[in-house]
Amino acid sequence: MTVGIVMLVHTALDRAEQVARHWTMAGCPVVIHVDAAVSAKRYSKFVKSLKDNALVEFCTRHKCEWGAWGLVAAAQSGSEQILANFPAVRHVYLSSGSCLPLRPVQELIDYLEARPRTDFIESATTSEVPWTVGGLSEERFTLRFPFSWKRNRYLFDRYVELQRLVRFKRKIPKGLVPHMGSQWWCLTRQTLSAILEDPDRPDFDAYFKKVWIPDESYFQTLARLYSTKIESRSLTLSKFDFQGKPHIFYNDHLQLLRRSDCFVARKIWPRAGKLYNAFLKSPEGAIKMAEPNPAKIDRIFAKAVERRTRGRPGLFMQSRFPNDGWENGMTCGRYSVFQGFSDLFEDFEPWLAKASGTQVHGHLFAPHRAEFSGGQRVINGALSDSPEIRDYNPIAFLASMIWNTRGERQCFQLGPNDEAAPIWFLAKDPNAQISVISGAWAVPLFKSNQNFADLRREAARLQNLESEQLKVLRSPYCKARVRIWTMAEFIEAPMEPLQSIIDEMGHLALRRLSEAPRMNDLTGFGQFLQNLKNQGMHPYLMGDFAVDHAGVNNPDKPRKPYLVQ
Amino acid sequence: MGFWTSYRLRIQRRRWLVRALRKRRELRAVSDRSNKIKSDDLLLFSTLRNEHVRLPYFLNYYREQGINHFLIVDNDSNDGSLEYLAEQPDVSVWHSKHSYKKSRFGVDWLNWLQFRYGHDHWCLVVDPDEFLIYPFCDTRPLRALTDWLDASSIKSFSAMLLDMYPKGRLDEQPYRAGQNPMEIASWFDAGNYTMEKNAKFGNLWIQGGPRSRVFFPHEPEKAPALNKIPLVKWNRRYAYVSSTHMVLPRGLNQVYDEWGGEKASGILLHAKFLDTFSIKAAEELQRKQHYAASIEYLAYAQSLSENPELWCKWSEKYINWRQLEILGLMSKGNWA
Structure with a gap:
């Protein structure tokens, strides 16, 4: 039994090739989906570069735009193909071209081998998590989103407003409870094939095509229908900033990534050669079987988000000049x-x-x-x-x-x-x-x-x-x-x-x-x-003082300057 | 912003662009290697006059950060700057004898070059005495920053001018070609900056630092502006308005957060105050080619003849970008 990798790629094809070879070296088949936006010339060059590798296949291409259906379609095509063509695959791991395996692939295989029935997919109901982008959480599932958020923000926003105004609400297909989570999952053949072969799939697909960011909810929702055992976490270390875009890892994160014990990290800067060298060419030999422990990385990125959204109280500088009332601490100390x-x-x-x-x-x-x-x-x-x-x-x-x-x-x-x-x-x-x-x-x-x-x-x-x-x-x-x-x-x-x-x-x-x-x-x-x-000037701020007649004619002996008690 | 203001700013931007197009006739290409520029190259634009001694370090500094091509206007140097630049394989250089002042301190010339060569490139516009520092610049090349800015849909990056000065008299340690100027001018003012919003262009107007403290203690409003937006993903419709302090359309000036957060920003280390400064100041006074009738240089010349020490007990010695970030002069924002 092995792990199959479905890889979604749109840029940095050379890095994708490198990573694909890394997976196949450990015997994992890879099905690559290349974004339809990639030019035919680059695509064929890419296909050619991996021709020698029997474990690598390419699937039908879809146009992938952030927040749109294409990404789900790509994952579906890739999964269908890998399940059909590689019967030895028990778990399917969805990854991207900018993902980088941090631990020896064998460790991942062993880890999944020890958990043959477990689906690793982050999946939570909307009411329980604060993951919202653009002020939409529940409404992702009840409104329609025909306009692109990236390219047509104005129409996107107006259309949302309009639907709110007329109280439009889509019906969620029967039996579905919307769940969301990281789009990078690892599902078992059983669960994944149940999702893909579901007789109701056309209905579900039709519904999710108009949901916003369906790649974060399609599999996350449907897995809940079929999985016998869900571990609601992603095996891919992926941190998001306050705008919902992934943080990027660079050469200077090497030690941090090493110590995280995560299996796969995203997203890696394509030019971070030191990271690719370190993790692909000489992955650490010792098999550790440690549980992933991204706490330290979490902290660093949580701090970055906090800095971007709350800033340092009392600081006025070139890139922080809060409006009145938004200082979050007008000065930095008492x-x-x-x-x-x-x-x-x-x-x-x-x-x-x-x-x-x-x-x-x-x-x-x-x-x-x-x-x-x-x-x-x-x-x-x-x-x-x-x-x-x-x-x-x-x-x-x-x-x-x-x-x-x-x-x-x-x-x-x-x-x-x-x-x-x-x-x-x-x-x-x-x-x-x-x-x-x-x-x-x-x-x-x-x-x-x-x-x-x-x-x-x-x-x-x-x-x-x-x-x-x-x-x-x-x-x-x-x-x-x-x-x-x-x-x-x-x-x-x-x-x-x-x-x-x-x-x-x-x-x-x-x-x-x-x-x-x-x-x-x-x-x-x-x-x-x-x-x-x-003299007509009325001093009132000092309160009442009795007039002590220390006048000219009866000089008191001067008192000592009096000490308080 | 009302429709009317927005319309007027648009007219103004067009006017600067037309002016830049007109001013292109004042430039003569001496060595034009711009055909070497590839579609995603990082470009650096600069105007200079008699800066030969600074050039070797300047070019190397930015080469190491990852600038692929330099586009430089030489304003009639007579110290060999032009010849030196013409020899460099990654530099295109233009020569102009015309008035620096009438080209609005080089802005028109560079607006033209950026219009012609900078479209769709990340463009850095700096003087030969300005050295860009950005978060993680010791471990990540400039390309990492621009890629991140692209991914975050950010089009402009702020880098405040930080005046660097030596301890002791300015002319005490002579600067040698190729030397890191921050070895001599290694001190700066950490926390005496004032800023206010420019309602018309939406940029912050920052003043302060040693120039305000020593040269303009009685007229701080005349102290030079320190806010700069030197790194922009250029479009041929853009135009710098006044040096790199302001750029149009004005959305590009929104490099600061108004709701309490910090956006990512850098610093331009300004190594102006070396031994070369007094000669330069004297010359500029003669030429009267600088901003606001060279009032800045006039004030320098006066103060410098009396007490040429910018250093004080509370000056801070430069170590690295992390120090500047801790001091609150720049910020990592949400880049981690």
């Missing part, structure tokens, strides 16, 4: 934004760096330049601190910075004065942790040495800007983790919020903060606010 903290605390940045173990920048969006940590002019990825470059595309600047420093959490300061900051982007980014002490911008004003009229103007400006920012951060579209305190609220118990912010960063092992940042001396701040009010 980061923290602090507003008002460095105004309220004297040494907030070094303190935060120490307490959280993260990279802490100053005001990245300050008007004069991007204040990178440590006063650097350029940071990771050669990102420049030039304010013009940053403001030219602030979102790209921020996304690049987070991308360039992936693996290390970034913190930076924000303030009402940083008008270049892409505040909507920050607010909509779930990776952003934004903590705001509103009104803290008044502290530097309070401590500055300026004329009061200027201070008043500046305070009014900053308050407007900050209130605009807060509006964004409080909008229902905001997805960032936002915390907002008024300054009055915050200074009542500053350690608690600080602790929870640091805990949420989850960077260092959870532990209590041992050191507190030093708060600016706020004596007289209440009076300062009152003065602003008296």
Whole structure:
């Protein structure tokens, strides 16, 4: 008993010849179907090249177009011929010209010999698997597809729409339950001949001629009628990408293919000479009888599909530029934004760096330049601190910075004065942790040495800007983790919020903060606010501060700059 | 895109093609071996001027990748480039004395040559200082890529320009003919690029890199464009619009995914910044034959006389394509 190979060929005829000879060398007869689209000249040359080999035959040619009936017709003709002309054949293996046997043919023969009644054909019902191309799964079997998907996509789509509109549904022939699966199968003589000699075959054929991609469903469905034992898997290693076209193997896949222990792989790049040499000329001698194990290859190709469909979150580049809302992660990692903290605390940045173990920048969006940590002019990825470059595309600047420093959490300061900051982007980014002490911008004003009229103007400006920012951060579209305190609220118990912010960063092992940042001396701040009010400017973002009369006539002794607890 | 825009772009494309046909008279074939081109050959098109020292490595680099025929326009070189090219068995070379600027920086000339010889071929259009890197380029020839693109029904392939520069002054290490320029200019900027969509042509407009960082820190909008689509399965109805930054019909510019995924893309290593650069910059300033009144060269000349170092602490040293892919500058897409 042996295995018969039906080989469907349309290009790379020289490789097909090579593989056919390989099969016959182990005593397997081969029936080759050459696509009718191949020119008569090339066909006859091909036939001639294999003339010397008695085990190779050629069958009636059909025109094979992807997704159309021709491929099934080709497989039928080939199978009929091989069953008729080679009575020793027990299993028929459907393969293509770009398939390559990875293990010695004898191993395949032995493997099938040990499983004489088993049909290896991937076959699953449509409702159970997500294999859909062009949004069609169930409908493959209930609509008509007279137009080519490859050549006439427009008509194909319109005709599908039309049928949906009029609720057209074809009747599935009695007794058939549509199944789909890889078109590369290996069936026993019993099953295959039952399919081919079925008295109802004309009906089935007529039905499947108008099914879409019948080569993935014809044998898969009919095998269910006759097979006594179906192993629903293909012996051919064949991976498909998200558009349903097969992945191609190249020279650099050699080791991967070796370790897969699969019998046959498709599709091989015709010019991958190293693979053909390795597997055809010197197949590994040792007979292993191992079960095929394509897990590793699966992983690689699954990753490729994921990269093509989902991409790397937070990456904007020449071939990935997602539309709004399709970023699948606007930035590539979590980061923290602090507003008002460095105004309220004297040494907030070094303190935060120490307490959280993260990279802490100053005001990245300050008007004069991007204040990178440590006063650097350029940071990771050669990102420049030039304010013009940053403001030219602030979102790209921020996304690049987070991308360039992936693996290390970034913190930076924000303030009402940083008008270049892409505040909507920050607010909509779930990776952003934004903590705001509103009104803290008044502290530097309070401590500055300026004329009061200027201070008043500046305070009014900053308050407007900050209130605009807060509006964004409080909008229902905001997805960032936002915390907002008024300054009055915050200074009542500053350690608690600080602790929870640091805990949420989850960077260092959870532990209590041992050191507190030093708060600016706020004596007289209440009076300062009152003065602003008296001048007609109403500061409200910082909450309510009592007016402490540390006036000129009763000087308190200066308090120590007060430490938080 | 409305009917009207689409119609106007079509008119524009036709106009570029007619212009290219007209400009063919400015070319004189010096050594025309185009009859050797076979139907599935990979072709490379280039315009150059005084690049003799770069040519040996350039030609070999692309021969090894699998380019079958080079079609080159020599814009009046006087350093022996023309003679050198005429000797090569796989090069067809044309000579032109006419204005580089008036041929829209060589685009018209190459549009003509592509119209005439590139139809139905995969065509790579690069300058002599640009070196294509694509996924798996260390193990798979260019043909593997183009076959895969064909099988995936993809007609154009993006390769962003990545400016390479040496550590130290540009003129510190002289470049010898035949040498790999990346031995000298082995550094690049990994993550300071900005991009936006060009609504009219549908391409991405990418800027940034060392040229933006050092030469245009105060006017980044003037920094040169880095987006390129150098590899196209050509059809005689196609036309490059501006260098290889944009091509019409505009569907070819859709080399990026907008729904979160990554399409396959490569990189053009741009080895412009060698010791030859300052001479070139000085000459181009005289000739004023470059884009936007040579504003780029003007900025270079100014900055270079002050502080000719492009290298910084965060520059990245080039290793291989996998490094560029990890950095997010290019992508394997779903090619595995």
